[in-house]
Amino acid sequence: MDFNRKEMDLLAIKIRKNILRTIASKGTGHVGGSLSIADTLAVLYGCVMNVDPADPGKKDRDLLVISKGHSGPAMYAALAARGYFDEGILDTLNKNNTILPSHTDRLKTPGVDMTTGSLGQGASLAAGAAFADQLNGSSNYTYLILGDGELEEGQVWEAALFTAHRRLTNLITFVDANGKQLDGPTDQVCSLGSIEKKFEAFGFHVISVENGNDTRQIYDAVMEARAEKELPSVIVLHTVKGAGVRKYAEMENCHSTTVNREELEAFYQELDAQADDGGKGTGKEA
Amino acid sequence: MRRRMMGEKEQERKHKVREKSMAGIKTSDKELRKVFAETLEALMEENPDVVYLEADLAGAIGTTGLFRSHPKQAFDIGIMEANMVGLGAGMSVKGKIPFMHSFGTFTSRRCADQTFLSGCYNRANIKLVGTDPGITAETNGGTHMPFEDMGIYRSFPEMTILDVAEPHLLKEIMKKMAGQYGVMYIRFPRKGKICYYEEKQTFEIGKGVILREGTDASILASGVEVAEAITAAEELQKENISVRVVDMFTVKPLDEELVLRCARETGAIVTAENHNKIGGLGSAVAEVLAEAGAVPFLRIGVPDCFGEVGDRKFLAEKFGLTAADIAGAVRKVVNKKGS
Numbered sequence: 001m002d003f004n005r006k007e008m009d010l011l012a013i014k015i016r017k018n019i020l021r022t023i024a025s026k027g028t029g030h031v032g033g034s035l036s037i038a039d040t041l042a043v044l045y046g047c048v049m050n051v052d053p054a055d056p057g058k059k060d061r062d063l064l065v066i067s068k069g070h071s072g073p074a075m076y077a078a079l080a081a082r083g084y085f086d087e088g089i090l091d092t093l094n095k096n097n098t099i100l101p102s103h104t105d106r107l108k109t110p111g112v113d114m115t116t117g118s119l120g121q122g123a124s125l126a127a128g129a130a131f132a133d134q135l136n137g138s139s140n141y142t143y144l145i146l147g148d149g150e151l152e153e154g155q156v157w158e159a160a161l162f163t164a165h166r167r168l169t170n171l172i173t174f175v176d177a178n179g180k181q182l183d184g185p186t187d188q189v190c191s192l193g194s195i196e197k198k199f200e201a202f203g204f205h206v207i208s209v210e211n212g213n214d215t216r217q218i219y220d221a222v223m224e225a226r227a228e229k230e231l232p233s234v235i236v237l238h239t240v241k242g243a244g245v246r247k248y249a250e251m252e253n254c255h256s257t258t259v260n261r262e263e264l265e266a267f268y269q270e271l272d273a274q275a276d277d278g279g280k281g282t283g284k285e286a
Numbered sequence: 287m288r289r290r291m292m293g294e295k296e297q298e299r300k301h302k303v304r305e306k307s308m309a310g311i312k313t314s315d316k317e318l319r320k321v322f323a324e325t326l327e328a329l330m331e332e333n334p335d336v337v338y339l340e341a342d343l344a345g346a347i348g349t350t351g352l353f354r355s356h357p358k359q360a361f362d363i364g365i366m367e368a369n370m371v372g373l374g375a376g377m378s379v380k381g382k383i384p385f386m387h388s389f390g391t392f393t394s395r396r397c398a399d400q401t402f403l404s405g406c407y408n409r410a411n412i413k414l415v416g417t418d419p420g421i422t423a424e425t426n427g428g429t430h431m432p433f434e435d436m437g438i439y440r441s442f443p444e445m446t447i448l449d450v451a452e453p454h455l456l457k458e459i460m461k462k463m464a465g466q467y468g469v470m471y472i473r474f475p476r477k478g479k480i481c482y483y484e485e486k487q488t489f490e491i492g493k494g495v496i497l498r499e500g501t502d503a504s505i506l507a508s509g510v511e512v513a514e515a516i517t518a519a520e521e522l523q524k525e526n527i528s529v530r531v532v533d534m535f536t537v538k539p540l541d542e543e544l545v546l547r548c549a550r551e552t553g554a555i556v557t558a559e560n561h562n563k564i565g566g567l568g569s570a571v572a573e574v575l576a577e578a579g580a581v582p583f584l585r586i587g588v589p590d591c592f593g594e595v596g597d598r599k600f601l602a603e604k605f606g607l608t609a610a611d612i613a614g615a616v617r618k619v620v621n622k623k624g625s
Binding site: 063105106107113114115116117118121123124125126127128129130131132133135136154155158159161162165 | 358368369370371372373374376379380381382399400403408
């Protein structure tokens with residue numbers, strides 16, 4: 001599907017609203033890392049992935065693996081926005097008998113294809129799915145979203161070695177490089193150095209996206225990755241944790257925090273105001 | 287030199303291939319790793335979705351040829367067991383049926399979280415193969431001697447655990463593994479074989495097999511301990527103690543019905559396993575017996591300690607896993623019955 005800037009930005013705004021609503025229904029949740037990938041999910045679900053909300057299990061669908069499984073609310077927000085299930089269900093996050101657990105679960109939620117929640121494991125799962133597609137001669141893509149803090153897990157790099165060795169060009173990896181993890185800035189907890197150089201050394205085609213909260217830049221990166229037929233691609237998204245909502249973008253630590261129902265209306269207005277200016281001045285600048 | 291291959295060649299030279307047959311039965315002239323490789327090849331021929339992932343021990347289990355003969359189904363992943371389990375789980379979501387091999391230590395301890403989450407919780411369809419369980423790791427020693435693998439995995443919901451040392455059983459149960467959905471772990475020694483099944487014998491995952499009838503006590507054994515149990519029963523027969531022997535090759539889900547039947551019909555139970563006494567077959571049987579109302583019961587297993595280097599005979603004696611140890615335990619439970 002062609003890229004339409006206006007449509008994608010509106011979808012990203014809708015996803016952010018849904019994220020805030022979802023977390024507000026419980027009062028607390030993984031706000032920061034959900035908001036930081038809203039634009040990526042808008043692009044993937046809006047105009048990139050071969051998926052059908054009316055038939056979540058269709059055989060030739062592309063897969064999205066959110067290895068940073070705590071960003072489940074972002075995925076649910078996107079799935080609801082695309083009509084996989086009724087938006088009212090968003091208000092059941094983490095409540096008894098919900099189909100929306102904090103971490104993504106393929107057996108519980110329509111549209112979720114891989115269960116994650118122990119960091120690093122999604123990298124291998126995604127590589128396995130892409131490897132099976134490669135063996136089957138399938139033209140499907142598998143998309144993988146890793147957190148930057150998650151790169152501290154050794155399994156990510158085992159999977160990276162395998163992905164490069166088997167030249168899984170049908171696996172497109174995103175790193176949500178928002179620079180923060182639960183306990184603080186990644187540079188203070190355990191420095192990652194240059195994420196780009198590390199993946200390059202592992203044999204990846206590296207695409208660095210200066211503003212990982214800009215739908216146009218994300219879309220262009222995905223197209224570049226899909227055109228690359230030699231090496232597997234990684235898209236390093238330089239994002240803002242809590243992007244799109246000033247309160248969270250400016251919060252020192254918004255990994256898991258509260259969203260009050262009373263604040264929702266003001267957040268929605270703040271987001272609606274971004275529809276015309278591409279999000280300028282709202283904490284989405286990289 | 288790779289860390290897991292130390293001493294392999296030397297070991298081969300020093301120790302003759304173990305071979306044994308019970309009651310004159312000789313169903314196979316191949317040692318277990320050969321049975322594994324051939325059965326795997328047959329399964330891959332039969333079903334293009336069956337795949338084999340190996341964590342750099344193909345040379346040790348004799349499957350190197352499969353990479354050449356089945357380049358679209360057999361893959362050496364490298365020394366990355368955690369990644370291998372995740373890859374297999376991801377492949378299974380796309381319909382593949384992966385058998386994944388390394389030594390038992392590495393397909394259990396090393397990747398426990400991956401097996402739990404990417405495998406069990408994800409409801410994947412993966413078959414973990416752990417070779418050289420317990421004392422059969424011999425000269426690879428305590429670092430490579432899994433006495434804890436079944437204990438770790440027995441607490442994972444819906445997981446199947448198989449403990450095997452007989453060639454016909456290995457072949458038939460691998461076919462069942464390929465045909466039945468779910469996360470399964472099978473442990474067997476690469477080297478040697480002990481035959482006690484006729485070719486016509488059939489098996490079901492979750493069902494024990496009565497190998498020998500008896501009335502005074504039952505020995506429920508798994509893996510290499512089954513042969514020891516048969517020998518123990520033969521010895522005890524000379525003392526007019528009549529012992530039933532059951533191959534409990536499925537440690538989970540346990541054949542509870544058969545456990546209770548043995549308790550009811552023979553009134554005393556001994557378990558025998560090549561594993562820590564904690565967490566394996568003995569624990570599983572104890573749980574069932576305790577809830578049902580106790581009968582005299584003893585466990586033969588490794589007494590909560592680490593492994594060490596040595597040959598199989600030395601280690602069996604050291605950890606109390608011999609036929610004589612089992613016979614001693616049976617005498618005790620039979621005496622207790624009478625008291």
